[in-house]
Amino acid sequence: MSSEPVDEGKLAAVGVAALDEQLYRQLLTAPGSTLAELTSGTGIGATRARQAISRLERCGLVSRRPGVPARFIPAPPDVAVGSLIARRQDELERARLEAESLLADFHQGTRYEHTSQVVELITGQSTISQRAAQLMSGAEQEVVLFDKPPYVGAKDNPDEMDALARGVRWRAIYSTESLTEPGQLARMTAFRDAGEQARLSPVVPTKLVIVDRRLALLPLGVDGADVAQTAVLVHPSSLLSLLVTHFDGMWERSIPFDQHLNGGKPPAKSEQRVLQLLSAGLKDEAIARQLGISLRTTRRWIAHVMADRGVTTRFQLGLVVARELTS
Structure with missing residues (x-):
């Protein structure tokens, strides 16, 4: 009699094979x-069953009573599986420490070998995306980035949400042209609400992400297909220091995304968004797309904002808003 193949068990993460888990569950x-009673009618051979029981005994999931034939007793799952989890956590921690040691050896051995150890060329959209995800998921203290179109793939960033949940500081400077992308304002607001610090600038030069001030990833090309297909990973060096300094300078000169207007009664939520988009230099059509409203409604809201501040031109309104945002 043959048996169906056994799928990977739920205890595989702690090193228990599927067959072993099957016998443990039966016990x-x-x-x-x-x-013999455990394997009766299953089609599991005697040799495989003995090997499985031996493994279960070694990992503490099963013990045997004296006598012939041997009878087996399962260990309580909370104790036995908990012990396996603790053991696996210890192994992972040792592996992490070993990786740090190996990284130190790597840096020591390649420090002066070649410029490619400072600037690593990465090609292919999927490879670049994978490396960016690795960098962000491995962040321990801070991620800073420039954000600008064109966008490739999904615009939501689950790696950012995970990092913010871990307590990683996240700062982003968005190009004002990114606000012309449908739904971008809503995404930026969601990131802000999760803990991101965001600012806007009309002069974001390129995409860029810097992790823990020790690694930077940016596209090699300025525009066209190269932006998505070729990137460079910058390791600790004077070039990395220059990129960090450039970001810090841009951050100081950029406009806070969530800056609330000072003085008087706070504006309604819709009015705040209109002011944010106006201060970023967007035209009426782009504002309408961001807010998901008609162009007619957008212009009516803008007229209301102008009347509320006693101005008659968009230029005057820009001066008033800029003064309020920086006061």
Whole structure:
């Protein structure tokens, strides 16, 4: 009699093979069974069953009673599986420490070998995306970035949400042209609400992400297909220091995204968004797309904002808004 293939078990993460888990589960419902009783009708061969039981004994999931034939007793799952989890956590921690040691050796051995150890060329959209995800998921203290179109793939960033949940500081400078992308304002607001610090600038030079001030990833090309297909990973060097300094300078000169207007009664939520987009230099059509409203409604709201501040031209309104945002 043959048996169906056994899928990977739920205890595989702690090193328990699927067959071993199957026998352990049977023992939980029939403690004191012999090996023959456990495998009866399953099609599992005697040799494989003995090997599985031996592995279960070694990892502490099963013990045997004296006598012939041997009868087996399952260990309580909370104790036995908990012990396996703790053991695996210890192994992972040792592996992490070993990786840090290996990285130190790598840096020491390649420090002066070649410029490619300072600037690493990465090609292919999927490879670049994978490396960016690795950098952000491995962030320990801070991620800073420039954000600008064109966008490739999904615009939502689950890696950012995970990093913010871990307590990683996240600062982003968005190009004002990115606000012309449908739904971008809503995404920026969601990131802000999750803890991101965001600013706007009309002169974002390129996409850029810097992680923990020790690695930077940016496209090699300025525009066209190269932006998505070729990138460079910058390791600790004077070039990396220059990129960090440039970001810090841009941050100081950029407009806070969530800056609330000072003085008087706070504006309604819709009015705040209109002011943010106007201060970023967007035209009426782009504002309408961002807010998901008609062009007619957008212009009516803008007229209301102008009347509320006693101005008659968009130029005058820009001066008033700029003064309020910086006061």
